Amino acid sequence: MYVEKITIIKCFFPALFFLGSCQNKPLNDQIPEKPNIVIVIADDLGWADVGYNGSEFYETPNIDKLSADGMVFTRFYPGAANCAPSRACILTGMYTPRHHVYVPQGLARGGDVSKMRWKVPTQGEDSSFNTFKVSINTVDPEFESLAEMLKKSGYISARLGKWHIGDDNQGFDAVSAAGVMGEITNYNGTEKRYYSDTLVAEKLTDAALDFIDENKNKPFFLYLAHWEVHTALAARQQRINYYQEKLNQSGNSDLDPVYAAEVEQVDVSLGRIVQKLKELKLEKNTIVIFTSDNGGVSGVTSNLPLHAGKGTFYEGGIRVPFCIKWPGVTNPGSQTDAPVNGVDFMPTFAEIASAQLPGDQPVDGVSFLPLLRGEQLELERSLFFHFPLYLGGSRDAVLPAWDGQENYWRAVPSTTIISGDWKLIYYYEYDRYELFNLKDDISEQHDLSSTKPEIENRLLDELNEWTDDVRAPIPSISND
Structure with a gap:
C-alpha cells in the first residue's frame, strides 16, 4: 500500500491498491488564481542521476533544492521508453495507441529483420510490413495539446528546445529550437538536432527568462525541453575537466565526466528560472516541474538500482526523476510513491487552470492534484505502456531474438501494466510474460510469473481489456 512515514501525522489505509500517499495536508488547500506553469524536461536523464535520488557524483543542487522545497514523485513514468512517444503522451494526455507515436523515426529499426517474429512497419522494408498504422514523429494537428487547452483558460505559452513530434507547433504562442x-527547425518532417551545441542550454534558458519577463502580468505556460543529456555528449571543457578530476579522485571509472557536465548544465538552467521567478515575485503563484522524457542510456549511465535503460520497458527505461514545487499547495520535503504517468498532466492542468478538457479526443490520465495536496487519488487505476514494434541497440539489448539469440533487442512487441506494486510485461514475441513486485524488487531481478496466479490473471484480464479499449495494434502476421 502507499503509506508515507511522516513526522507530524501518520495515516494507514488497508486497501492494497489504493493510490497515493497519506501526508500532512498543506495549510492552504485553495488553488491560487490560475498559477503559472513551468515544465523543465531533460533528455535521457536517468532516475538515479540526481542528488535527491542518491547521486554523489552528478551535481544537481538546484534540482535537489526544488525537491526539498516541493514534492518528489518516486514513481513517475513519462509515458514511453523513448523521447518522441513520451512527449506525445505528455502533450496530448493520450496513451501511444491513440496518437500512434511509438518510437523516434516511427518504425521498427536497429536489428536484422530475420530476427523478428512478426511483420510490423519496419525501416527499409516493403509495404507488406505495413500491417498497422504508425506515426513518424508526428502528432496529428487535430489533437488538442496542453498549450491549446490552457489557451482556452487565458494562458500564453512557449515551447523551447527539443520538439520531436512533427511540423505543427500544437498551439504554442512562442517557439524556439535553440x-x-x-x-x-521542425518542418518537412525533419528537425535539426542540437546535441553537440555546448551553449544551447544557456541560450534556451535566456529565451525562457525573456518569455517570463515579458509575460509576468498574465498566466503563462512554459515548456522547456532541453537537448541535454542526449548523446552525442558535449559540454564546456572547463566543466568536463572538473568532473574528470572528481572522477579520478573517486577511483570509479564507470562514470562519464561529459555526461556529468551536461547534467550540470540542465541543473543550472533550472536554478536560473527559479531565481527569475523570485526576482519578479512570481514564485508563490508558479508551479515548477522538473523531469525527464525517459530513462538513461546504458553505457553512458548505469541507471542502478533500476534495471536496463532507455528503449526498454524495464524500470530503467521508463521511470524518471520528477519533482514539483507549488508554494502553498505542496508541502516542502514531501513525496508520493503513487504511480503517475505523463498522460496525467492534461487533466491535472485542466483542474488547476479551470480549463475545459478536449471534447474531441480521449484523455487517458487522471488529475494528480490530490497528491499535491497530500491526499490520495480517489480513483484506483493502472498504468499502461504499449509497444508493437522492434527496437535494437547493443547498449541496452536485454531481450532475445525470435531465433533465440540472447540480448538482441531493447524492445519487442509487448504491453506493460503497472498496478499498485505489481508490474506485468506481456511479450507477444514469445507468448509469455514477466511479473515483478516493484516494492520488494525495484531492480526487477526476480520474475514471479507462474507463482502468483490470482494476480497474474487479474493483470492479464485488465491488460487485454485495455488493449481492446484503445484498439492497440497487436502484431499477428508472421514474418516467414
Whole structure:
C-alpha cells in the first residue's frame, strides 16, 4: 500500500491498491488564481542521476533544492521508453495507441529483420510490413495539446528546445529550437538536432527568462525541453575537466565526466528560472516541474538500482526523476510513491487552470492534484505502456531474438501494466510474460510469473481489456 512515514501525522489505509500517499495536508488547500506553469524536461536523464535520488557524483543542487522545497514523485513514468512517444503522451494526455507515436523515426529499426517474429512497419522494408498504422514523429494537428487547452483558460505559452513530434507547433504562442525566438527547425518532417551545441542550454534558458519577463502580468505556460543529456555528449571543457578530476579522485571509472557536465548544465538552467521567478515575485503563484522524457542510456549511465535503460520497458527505461514545487499547495520535503504517468498532466492542468478538457479526443490520465495536496487519488487505476514494434541497440539489448539469440533487442512487441506494486510485461514475441513486485524488487531481478496466479490473471484480464479499449495494434502476421 502507499503509506508515507511522516513526522507530524501518520495515516494507514488497508486497501492494497489504493493510490497515493497519506501526508500532512498543506495549510492552504485553495488553488491560487490560475498559477503559472513551468515544465523543465531533460533528455535521457536517468532516475538515479540526481542528488535527491542518491547521486554523489552528478551535481544537481538546484534540482535537489526544488525537491526539498516541493514534492518528489518516486514513481513517475513519462509515458514511453523513448523521447518522441513520451512527449506525445505528455502533450496530448493520450496513451501511444491513440496518437500512434511509438518510437523516434516511427518504425521498427536497429536489428536484422530475420530476427523478428512478426511483420510490423519496419525501416527499409516493403509495404507488406505495413500491417498497422504508425506515426513518424508526428502528432496529428487535430489533437488538442496542453498549450491549446490552457489557451482556452487565458494562458500564453512557449515551447523551447527539443520538439520531436512533427511540423505543427500544437498551439504554442512562442517557439524556439535553440534559443532564438521564432526560429524553428521542425518542418518537412525533419528537425535539426542540437546535441553537440555546448551553449544551447544557456541560450534556451535566456529565451525562457525573456518569455517570463515579458509575460509576468498574465498566466503563462512554459515548456522547456532541453537537448541535454542526449548523446552525442558535449559540454564546456572547463566543466568536463572538473568532473574528470572528481572522477579520478573517486577511483570509479564507470562514470562519464561529459555526461556529468551536461547534467550540470540542465541543473543550472533550472536554478536560473527559479531565481527569475523570485526576482519578479512570481514564485508563490508558479508551479515548477522538473523531469525527464525517459530513462538513461546504458553505457553512458548505469541507471542502478533500476534495471536496463532507455528503449526498454524495464524500470530503467521508463521511470524518471520528477519533482514539483507549488508554494502553498505542496508541502516542502514531501513525496508520493503513487504511480503517475505523463498522460496525467492534461487533466491535472485542466483542474488547476479551470480549463475545459478536449471534447474531441480521449484523455487517458487522471488529475494528480490530490497528491499535491497530500491526499490520495480517489480513483484506483493502472498504468499502461504499449509497444508493437522492434527496437535494437547493443547498449541496452536485454531481450532475445525470435531465433533465440540472447540480448538482441531493447524492445519487442509487448504491453506493460503497472498496478499498485505489481508490474506485468506481456511479450507477444514469445507468448509469455514477466511479473515483478516493484516494492520488494525495484531492480526487477526476480520474475514471479507462474507463482502468483490470482494476480497474474487479474493483470492479464485488465491488460487485454485495455488493449481492446484503445484498439492497440497487436502484431499477428508472421514474418516467414
